[in-house]
Amino acid sequence: MSETVPTNRAPRILILGEAAAIHTRRWVAWFRHRGWVVRWLSFPPVAGGADAEIIPRRHRWRAMGIVLNVSHVRRIIDEFKPDVLSALFLPDYGWLAALTKRHPLAVSAWGSDVLIAPAKSRLHRWRIESVLRSADLVFADAELLRDRMEGLGADPGRIHIIPLGVDPAWVDIGESRSVRANPPTRIVSTRRLEPLYQVDVLLRAVSRLSKSTDRSFQLVVVGDGSQRAALESLSHELGVSGIVAFAGAVSDDAMRMHLSQADLYVSCSVSDGTSVSLLEAMATGCLPIVTDLPANREWITHETNGLLFPVGDDSSLADALRRSIGDLSLREQSRRRNTAIIRERALWPENMSRAESLLLSLTGFGERLGPRENP
Numbered sequence: 150m151s152e153t154v155p156t157n158r159a160p161r162i163l164i165l166g167e168a169a170a171i172h173t174r175r176w177v178a179w180f181r182h183r184g185w186v187v188r189w190l191s192f193p194p195v196a197g198g199a200d201a202e203i204i205p206r207r208h209r210w211r212a213m214g215i216v217l218n219v220s221h222v223r224r225i226i227d228e229f230k231p232d233v234l235s236a237l238f239l240p241d242y243g244w245l246a247a248l249t250k251r252h253p254l255a256v257s258a259w260g261s262d263v264l265i266a267p268a269k270s271r272l273h274r275w276r277i278e279s280v281l282r283s284a285d286l287v288f289a290d291a292e293l294l295r296d297r298m299e300g301l302g303a304d305p306g307r308i309h310i311i312p313l314g315v316d317p318a319w320v321d322i323g324e325s326r327s328v329r330a331n332p333p334t335r336i337v338s339t340r341r342l343e344p345l346y347q348v349d350v351l352l353r354a355v356s357r358l359s360k361s362t363d364r365s366f367q368l369v370v371v372g373d374g375s376q377r378a379a380l381e382s383l384s385h386e387l388g389v390s391g392i393v394a395f396a397g398a399v400s401d402d403a404m405r406m407h408l409s410q411a412d413l414y415v416s417c418s419v420s421d422g423t424s425v426s427l428l429e430a431m432a433t434g435c436l437p438i439v440t441d442l443p444a445n446r447e448w449i450t451h452e453t454n455g456l457l458f459p460v461g462d463d464s465s466l467a468d469a470l471r472r473s474i475g476d477l478s479l480r481e482q483s484r485r486r487n488t489a490i491i492r493e494r495a496l497w498p499e500n501m502s503r504a505e506s507l508l509l510s511l512t513g514f515g516e517r518l519g520p521r522e523n524p
Contacts, residue, residue: 159184159185159186160185160186160232160233160509160512160514161185161186161187161188161229161230161231161232161233162180162185162186162187162188162231162232162233162234162235162508163188163189163190163225163226163229163231163233163234163235164176164177164180164187164188164189164190164235164236164237165189165190165191165204165222165234165235165236165237165242165243165245165246166189166190166191166235166236166237166238166242167191167192167237167238167242168189168191168194168195168199168201169191169194169195169199170237170238172237172259172313172425173191173237174199175313175497176235176237176257177189177201179501179505180505183505188202188225188229188231189201189202190202190203190204190222190225191203191204192204192206192214192241193206202225204218204221204222204245205218205221211241212272212276215241215244215245215248216248218245219245219248219249222245222246222249223249223251226249226251232253232511232512232513232514233253233254233255233508233511233512234246234249234251234252234253234254234255235255235256235257235508236254236255236256236257236280237256237257237259238257238258238259238262239256239258239262239263239266239276239277239280239281240262240266240273240276240277240280243256243262243277243280243284244276244277244279244280246280247279247280247283247284250283252285253285253286253511253512254283254284254285254286255284255285255286255287255288255507255508255511256280256281256284256286256287256288257287257288257289258287258288258289258290258294258298258422259290259422260290260291260294260420260421260422260423260444261345261420261422262277263277263289263294263297263298263301263422264293264294264297264420264421264422265420267297267301274301277301278301278302281298281301281302281303282302282303284303284307285307285511286307286309286507286508286511287303287307287308287309288309288311288504288507289308289309289310289311289422290310290311290312290313290422290423291310291312291422291423291443291444291447292310292447293422293443293444293447294310294422294444295308295310309503309504309507311500311503311504312423312425312428312494312495312500313423313425313428313497313500313501314425314428314491314495314496314497314498314499314500314501315425315428315429315432315491315495315496315497316496316497316498317496317497317498318405319405319408319429319432319433319491320432320433320488320491320492320496322405322408322409322432322433322434323431323432323433323434323484323487323488323491324434324488326409326433326434326484327481328412328434328477328480328481328484329412330477332364332365332366333365333366333367334364334365334366334367334412334413334473334474335366335367335369335410335411335412335413336355336366336367336368336369336411336412336413336414336415336470337368337369337370337371337407337408337411337413337414337415337430337435338351338368338369338370338371338372338414338415338416338417339371339372339404339407339408339414339426339429339430340372340416340417340418340424340426341372341373341374342370342372342373342374342375342376342377342380343374343375343376344376344419345418345419345420346374346416346417346418346419347417347418347419347460347461348370348376348380348417349376349379349380349383350417350461350462350463350466351368351370351415351417351463351466352368352380352383352384352387352389352393353387353463354463354464354466354467354470355368355387355389355392355393355467355470356387356388356389357463357464357467358467358470358471359388359389359392361467361471362471362474364474364475366392366470366474367392367393367394368389368392368393368394369393369394369396369407369411370393370394370395370396371396371397371399371404371407372396372397372398373397373398377395377397380395381395404429405433408429408430408433408435409433409434411430411433411435412435412436412473412474412480413435413436413438413470413473413474413480414426414427414430414435414436414437414438414439415438415439415466415470416437416438416439416440416445417440417460417461417466418439418440418442419440419460419461420442421440421442421444421445422444423444423447423448423495424439424444424445427439427445427448427449428448428491428495431448431454431455431487431488431490431491431495432487432488432491432495434484434487434488436455436456436473436479436480436483436484437449437454437455437456437483437487438455438456438457438458438466438469438470438473439455439456439457439458440457440458440459440460441457441458441459441460442460445457448490452479453482453483453486454482454483454486454487454490455483455487456469456472456473
């Protein structure tokens, strides 16, 4: 990769990231819209219209499959001649990119790859440490991740905190709406139905709430995952199936609709970086009720612009829901403060422009691309 490039061509970026992840698809779409030449590699499955090239599964053990694919990815790099490599999520795609020993390399951490994976085994920790030592640029979406990555050997000067953010249209919704006083109060969850997100805790809290209040409320569970059948069964066992709806995976437009119609947003996650789901809820004017995690505290101040509750504590969550249903002033205060926070810190075009500028700084293009329309 040369330090100078011809002025008559667009920059080239090779992106390694999971095609099934919405964050990866948004990342790819950004650079394509901005005029970069993009090549995208992903392990299967590749579905939902994504046009990523498949990295073959060469071994049933993922780590060995990564090692066996290094020469394959090197050939692609040598053929494509990217100006920069961008690997999203450290243990798999970051490690694969680092093993190619090609530069410049930028990696992005989005939460569990730094908060959970290093504790799984010495191998996991070693892989992440090797990625962070190899990377020329490291993106993270929360200050908490910066601290963890420095502890794993990352050069502090190479780490940049840039939340992915939300489209400004989501904030328009939150700024234009008013707090509804009329029942039923609408509660929404938009996390995946996986163990990490403990949606069962929310169902148990709703069951407690239904037995201790005469106020009318509804819960919509948006999202899908391996626990959906078990959670639907639990809602029947708890006797709340009549006030709980499972919406499944939905489009962006449908997600905006669910959030714009909701009064309260709940996340019971055990671990998180900066959650885009939380940012979307803040943008659209929902009162956030989320687990008391360091990354959530970077965005939510208890009783100021949301409520925090201990991980796994369905009783405390039920109390928070009960209070929120009746406290219209807190809901209005939260709406105003959160839309302002998102405008200031978490708009997708502004934050991705920062990320793009940092990637350009690794190439010979510098800032020669000039002004571009925000996608």
